[in-house]
Amino acid sequence: MTAITHVGLAVPDLDAAIKWYEQVLGFRLLAGPYSFDAGAENEHNMTNDLLGDDVKKMRNAHLMADNGVGIELFEFVDPRMPKGESRGYEGFFHICLIADDIEKLADDIAASGGRRRSDIWNTWENKPYYLIYCEDPFGNIIELYSRSTELMYGNKDRQEQPPI
DSSP: OOOOOEEEEEOSOHHHHHHHHHHTTOOEEEEEEEEEEGGGSOSSOHHHHHHOTTOOEEEEEEEEOTTSOEEEEEEEEETTOOOGGGGTTSSOOEEEEEOSOHHHHHHHHHHTTOEEOSOOEESSTTSOOEEEEEEOTTSOEEEEESSOHHHHHTTSOGGGOOOO
16 A cells, blocks of 8 residues: 655745645645755755756745645746746646635635635535635645545446546
């Protein structure tokens, strides 16, 4: 069995993103912010080994959700990351969070600089299993679930499941 420990998100402003994820979604800062400057590193380093020699400067921080799953936020300083919706649907697509009141949280996201991308959807007729897609102020898609993924989709006939 494998478990998710964290998801990495690229944002154009790390400090603003940390503040937003703490205040709006209730994440807590676990570690960082850290700064990386390739000019101050040894020739061989972990950041450039992973991301390539084009990355000269970046910052990152780890935040934690109540269930122990984290997000790692990255601000690419040199070269700068392209903003928002121009990123398309390659690579990272979205993160999914569970919330007690997904409609209220979707409203809070929209009121704080993010936006609501979809209507509320019921994934299983006659069950209280709902989802809404939103977007943080940095262009990352956040899906909100009313229940865990296991409850939302487990023990359901595969023929009945929606495409997303």
